[in-house]
Each structure stands twice: as C-alpha cells, then as structure tokens.
Amino acid sequence: MPHDQLPTQAHAFLRQRHNELGIPGLARRWREVRAQIRANGTWRPTYDELAYAARVAWRNSGRCIGRLRWPSLIVRDRRHITTLHDVGRELAAHLDEATNGGRIRSVITVLAPATNAGPPPVRIISPQLARYAAWPSREGVLGDPANLALTRLATDLGWSGPTRRGPFDLLPWIAATADGVLHLLPTDPMHILEVPIQHPNHPWITDLGLRWPAVPVISNMTLTFGGLWFPAPFSGTFMASEIATRNLADEHRYHQLPAIITGLRLDDRDRLRTDKALLTLHEAVLYSFEAAGVSITDHHRESRAFARFAQHEEAADRVVVGDWSWLNSYPMTPQDPSWSRYYHPGQPTPALLRDPYCLALTAGHPKPGHEPSPRQRADVPPGRCRHTQPRKGGHVSTRTPVKAHRRLTRLAAAAVTLAAVTAGLVGVSGGPAQAAGCRAAPYSAKFGAADYFMQYDGVEVISYPKYPSYYRTTSQCRDIQVRNTGDGVDFGPFYACVNFYGRSGCNYWTYVPVGQWRNLATNVKDGTKFYVWVRIDMGKYYGFRAVGDW
Known part of the structure; x- marks a missing residue:
C-alpha cells in the first residue's frame, strides 16, 4: 500500500474496532499509532487488535459458509517469528492445535508482516499444509492432478519423494524468504492426521485405498487490515461435500466416480447413477470421519448455521457478505435456507485473502474441462452475485544447484493463476x-x-x-x-x-x-x-x- 494511505487505513480500522466493541480511548490510541507511523513508517497492533482483525476477517470471508463460529477463532500471534526453521516449527504447532486429537478447532497463525521496505521475512508458498503429490506418467497422473505444478516445484527444489510412489504422498512445505528465494521446509507427517475412507455397507470402498487429511490448513493466506498485511495460515473444519464431490470425485482430481459406479453395479441406463455414486461417496466420507473421531460437517447443517449467521449480522446492522455460487455449490438444494436469498458481493476489511505471489508460483494454468462444476454457477439469483523428506540439514535453497534453480524459475513463472479460475x-x-x-x-x-x-x-x-x-x-x-x-x-x-x-x-x-x-x-x-x-x-x-x- 502507498505510504500516504497507511494513516488513513490505520485510523479507519481503529475507529471500526472501537465503535463495534464500544470501548473508549480511540483518540489516545490513534495518537500512539500515528507516532509509530511517523517514526517507523508502519505501526504495530496490540494482540487484542490483531485478534479482533483476524476474527472479523473470517466474518468477512464471502466464500466461507462456516462463519457462525467466527468469534471462537484461536489467534496465534507469531509476529516475532522471522526464520525458516521457526516458521516450520510453528506450522507444525498450528496443525497440532487445530487437530486437537480429532476435535477440530479453527485456528489462525499470524506471522511477521510485510513492511514499506519489502515483503515479509517468510511467506508460505504451499497452498495447504496437507497436499498430495502428482506423479505424471504415460498412463496418466498418479496422485492429485491439481498439484502437478506444486509437485514440480518441490522436486526442482530437491525433493525426491518416497522411494515407492503412491496416490497419497504428502508434499513438503515450500516457503519464500524476503529476497525471493524459495526453500523446502522439513515436514513431519506425524503432525498431519489422515482419515482412511470406508463405508459401513460397502466394504469394497476400503479396497480403493482412499484417505484425506483431517484439517484443511490454507497456508498461503494473508490477513489484511489497517494498511498492514501478514502471512497468516488459517484452518477450519472440512465439509463432507468438499472432499466427496470435489477432491475425490472431480474428473481432474482423484476421479473416483467410475470406481464407485462400478462397485455399486449401477446400470449405464440409470440416468441418476452419478448422483447415487456421489451420495455413496458422501456417506463414506461422513462415516469415516465420525468413525475416526474427527470433526466434520455437512452441507445441510452448515446451510442452517449460515442462516443463523446472516440473522446475527443483520441484527447487528451489518451487511451480509457472501459469494452465492460458493455458499450454495453442489449438493446444496433450494430447500437449504442459504439458497433463496441475496448476499453482498463486496470484500470489506479486515480481510483474509490468498497471496497473489504464492498463487502465481503454485496454481498452474487452467485446462479445458477443468472448470468448477456448472452447478456452482447455475441457478444464481438475479443480480451480480460473484463471487518427505528434505535434504539433511533443514531447508533446501534454490541457490543450489544452479540448474535446478533455472528449471524452477522457468516453471514458477509459467505456473500461474488460481487453480479454480474459470x-x-x-x-x-x-x-x-x-x-x-x-x-x-x-x-x-x-x-x-x-x-x-x-x-x-x-x-x-x-x-x-x-x-x-x-x-x-x-x-x-x-x-x-x-x-x-x-x-x-x-x-x-x-x-x-x-x-x-x-x-x-x-x-x-x-x-x-x-x-x-x-x-x-x-x-x-x-x-x-x-x-x-x-x-x-x-x-x-x-x-x-x-x-x-x-
């Protein structure tokens, strides 16, 4: 942000917080912040200000349906962390705190911010802390095709993957330092809880060897407020449809529907065979998480919860921000309460946003036929509703070897735009x-x-x-x-x-x-x-x- 806008944005944030919470002392606090900006070119929020900003940023996240729980967000203040080793340790601690033995908690870890002199000391390039590798071959892709660019990035940095490659090989974490150099961070799989997928009535689903991480940690997220922005990995709770209908079922992901249809012995003339297979996969995901003692939610429950969230926001005289196409993606139905109403498409601050720099390095180009399901953009109400093993000695720098670095940067510059871009x-x-x-x-x-x-x-x-x-x-x-x-x-x-x-x-x-x-x-x-x-x-x-x- 231009330096001359920083005081305006800082004052607007302080005024918003003091007005919403009804706390005194705005004038005194503004004098302190203004003095910091004049002396240092930036300002440092208190923990209470940081926690408020993080929780309100979640409240303002238009694509998230689980915002009823925004006041309970655990805010880990790690702004003092500036080294790769310490950041790696904090990412592991984030996973442990969020996993909580299976009783998943919503957590955000706020790292050292960017300054007017340059980017933050460390930013996380990996889009999530639990991602599976994609191994291309003549027969296709073994693993998650969505992570082809990320896998190439990791291998160019020196990661070789397991000796025996499989469809669920956890990728290492990738981070960038302020000088733009990319590094591998040591990743301990012991911190990543995975749930094997099974079905109570169809034991053959177990033989498919499917599994999924228990906690979705979006690691390339940034927290923006008051003219400042911080790298801030954020995690919530999985909704079963995200795993079943997208991650495991999409043709350009794990593409398991043909196997489910075959296992169910559905007739090719059955025009609802895809729906029946999706429902079975849904049942399997819900049953597996519950059997493993891991928190998970479903679209009907979250739609009702979001209706209550909307009521609370309007009672507080706040506009309900939302991206209708994300809040009501398949298998949401018109019978769910989040379906039949409008939402404001804007993005207020504080905000949680993906880091464009990280997206540019990892997402890859969209390919024909790899767009989100048409259901995600169908039936929209009238109006503009938009919306493991690193080398010994720790991280691996792109500075060695030179050949790998050149290959890496060629890939990194080309592999850009959002993975879900249509x-x-x-x-x-x-x-x-x-x-x-x-x-x-x-x-x-x-x-x-x-x-x-x-x-x-x-x-x-x-x-x-x-x-x-x-x-x-x-x-x-x-x-x-x-x-x-x-x-x-x-x-x-x-x-x-x-x-x-x-x-x-x-x-x-x-x-x-x-x-x-x-x-x-x-x-x-x-x-x-x-x-x-x-x-x-x-x-x-x-x-x-x-x-x-x-």
Missing part, C-alpha cells in the same frame, strides 16, 4: 514475430484473460506464455513493452511486469491504462528470455486484452 485464456504466440518496427503490427505477442461467468471476484496474477514456452527479445525493439487493447468497459486496465528467465520474481509492476503502451523493461539485451506477468482485478472487469512488442 477464465478463458486468449491465445498466446509461442515466440516473437518479425515486424517492420517497434509498436507496429504484427506484434510479438497477443494475450489476455476473460471470466465471462463473473465467477471470481478479486485480484489474479497470470503469466504468459504457458509453460514450457517463453518469450525472447529481438533486435526489433530495445524495450519490452505492452499495449492495453481493452475497451475500458468489459476489459479494463491492469498491472504488468517482466519475470526474466532464471529469476524467481518480476522486476516491478507497471500500470497499463486502456489504449496505451507502457514499457515494462528498458534496454534489454537481444535474445533475453522472459515471461510477462499480469495482475488484474476480476471484481471490476471481465478481464483484459493486450499485445506486446520486444
């Missing part, structure tokens, strides 16, 4: 085209993104071209430059930067207005390999369109 990518040229002059057609490249279904609301980072291609400068232009070819209505302005081949980050973000050219890098040597990263706000526009010349 945006369709405009075609990207594989290499520069020859032209008579700079900023003249034919251009070196054309690229863009669009989300016509308005499924996603927020900032996204996308890299061009797709892995394993890259751009290369020519003698045609001295600089790397792009032109925004959007119409300013559906396709708006964006920020762009250059990620040079062999580096883990981009040079600097440049604002590109509609209809104008902007230089992203100047005096670049001919033959230089690079990627273009684009940052767009899908909450305001369908997407962007651009051409590049270099």
Whole structure:
C-alpha cells in the first residue's frame, strides 16, 4: 500500500474496532499509532487488535459458509517469528492445535508482516499444509492432478519423494524468504492426521485405498487490515461435500466416480447413477470421519448455521457478505435456507485473502474441462452475485544447484493463476514475430484473460506464455513493452511486469491504462528470455486484452 494511505487505513480500522466493541480511548490510541507511523513508517497492533482483525476477517470471508463460529477463532500471534526453521516449527504447532486429537478447532497463525521496505521475512508458498503429490506418467497422473505444478516445484527444489510412489504422498512445505528465494521446509507427517475412507455397507470402498487429511490448513493466506498485511495460515473444519464431490470425485482430481459406479453395479441406463455414486461417496466420507473421531460437517447443517449467521449480522446492522455460487455449490438444494436469498458481493476489511505471489508460483494454468462444476454457477439469483523428506540439514535453497534453480524459475513463472479460475485464456504466440518496427503490427505477442461467468471476484496474477514456452527479445525493439487493447468497459486496465528467465520474481509492476503502451523493461539485451506477468482485478472487469512488442 502507498505510504500516504497507511494513516488513513490505520485510523479507519481503529475507529471500526472501537465503535463495534464500544470501548473508549480511540483518540489516545490513534495518537500512539500515528507516532509509530511517523517514526517507523508502519505501526504495530496490540494482540487484542490483531485478534479482533483476524476474527472479523473470517466474518468477512464471502466464500466461507462456516462463519457462525467466527468469534471462537484461536489467534496465534507469531509476529516475532522471522526464520525458516521457526516458521516450520510453528506450522507444525498450528496443525497440532487445530487437530486437537480429532476435535477440530479453527485456528489462525499470524506471522511477521510485510513492511514499506519489502515483503515479509517468510511467506508460505504451499497452498495447504496437507497436499498430495502428482506423479505424471504415460498412463496418466498418479496422485492429485491439481498439484502437478506444486509437485514440480518441490522436486526442482530437491525433493525426491518416497522411494515407492503412491496416490497419497504428502508434499513438503515450500516457503519464500524476503529476497525471493524459495526453500523446502522439513515436514513431519506425524503432525498431519489422515482419515482412511470406508463405508459401513460397502466394504469394497476400503479396497480403493482412499484417505484425506483431517484439517484443511490454507497456508498461503494473508490477513489484511489497517494498511498492514501478514502471512497468516488459517484452518477450519472440512465439509463432507468438499472432499466427496470435489477432491475425490472431480474428473481432474482423484476421479473416483467410475470406481464407485462400478462397485455399486449401477446400470449405464440409470440416468441418476452419478448422483447415487456421489451420495455413496458422501456417506463414506461422513462415516469415516465420525468413525475416526474427527470433526466434520455437512452441507445441510452448515446451510442452517449460515442462516443463523446472516440473522446475527443483520441484527447487528451489518451487511451480509457472501459469494452465492460458493455458499450454495453442489449438493446444496433450494430447500437449504442459504439458497433463496441475496448476499453482498463486496470484500470489506479486515480481510483474509490468498497471496497473489504464492498463487502465481503454485496454481498452474487452467485446462479445458477443468472448470468448477456448472452447478456452482447455475441457478444464481438475479443480480451480480460473484463471487518427505528434505535434504539433511533443514531447508533446501534454490541457490543450489544452479540448474535446478533455472528449471524452477522457468516453471514458477509459467505456473500461474488460481487453480479454480474459470477464465478463458486468449491465445498466446509461442515466440516473437518479425515486424517492420517497434509498436507496429504484427506484434510479438497477443494475450489476455476473460471470466465471462463473473465467477471470481478479486485480484489474479497470470503469466504468459504457458509453460514450457517463453518469450525472447529481438533486435526489433530495445524495450519490452505492452499495449492495453481493452475497451475500458468489459476489459479494463491492469498491472504488468517482466519475470526474466532464471529469476524467481518480476522486476516491478507497471500500470497499463486502456489504449496505451507502457514499457515494462528498458534496454534489454537481444535474445533475453522472459515471461510477462499480469495482475488484474476480476471484481471490476471481465478481464483484459493486450499485445506486446520486444
């Protein structure tokens, strides 16, 4: 955030907290915070302020249906932690506290913040603390295909995986230090409780060898409030439908529906065979967690709880923020109380947001047919409802070996955008085209993104071209430059930067207005390999369109 906005944002947060809680002393506290900002360029919230911000940020999370429990969030203040070793230890402690012997608790761990001088000392690149590897082969992918990019990132950093690879190999944790270097963190599977999937009436489901982690820890989350942002891994409780209908059933995930249909001996002429298989998988997940003594919830219970949450918010004269398509995804029905009402699509602060930098390194490009279920964007009410084993000696740095580092950064720059993005990518040229002059057609490249279904609301980072291609400068232009070819209505302005081949980050973000050219890098040597990263706000526009010349 620009430094001149920090006092405004800090004061707005303090005023919000004091007004909502009805506590005195706002003027005195503001004088203290203002003095800190003048002296240090930032300010340090008290624990009570931090805890309030974290809980309200959960309350403001429009895609979460479990917000009735927001006051009970356990807030672990670890802002003093600045080393990789200590962060790894705190992640393990977070898992232990959240797991709680199976009685799952909602927990957030707040790490050292970013400053006006640079990024935080350590940020977590791994999207979750319990993710399964994806091992590609000629027969397909063994494991979770959603984690192909993350698995490649881990192996490029030196992780070899188990000697005998399987479909449920836990990935190591990946973190980045303030200098942009990526590291593997030692991961002890003893801290990750897993639940084997079984069914009381269908013992053959046990033979499928399915299992799933007990606790969903979203580790690339950031807590934003008062002009500050903190890396803040957050965890709640699984809803059975998330595991059964998405993680285990989706065709681009574990794709277990054919096996369930076969096991149930359902006739191909049965038009509801998929629904019956999904219900059986649901039953198996619920039964397995309950049999293991691990907390889990279901969509009917959470819909009723969310209705009570909405009533509490409106009674407190607060707007109910919500992304309808996420709150009512399959198998929610019109009979569930969360279905038949509207929600405000905005994002108030404090907020819990995914770190765009981490998403850019791990999510991978969407592929045709890998979008969320059509049910997630169907029947939306009228209106704009959007919304293991690291090397000995601890972490492994990308600085060694050099070859692995180069491979890593090539992958990291290309593997970007949200894993669940439904945006369709405009075609990207594989290499520069020859032209008579700079900023003249034919251009070196054309690229863009669009989300016509308005499924996603927020900032996204996308890299061009797709892995394993890259751009290369020519003698045609001295600089790397792009032109925004959007119409300013559906396709708006964006920020762009250059990620040079062999580096883990981009040079600097440049604002590109509609209809104008902007230089992203100047005096670049001919033959230089690079990627273009684009940052767009899908909450305001369908997407962007651009051409590049270099």
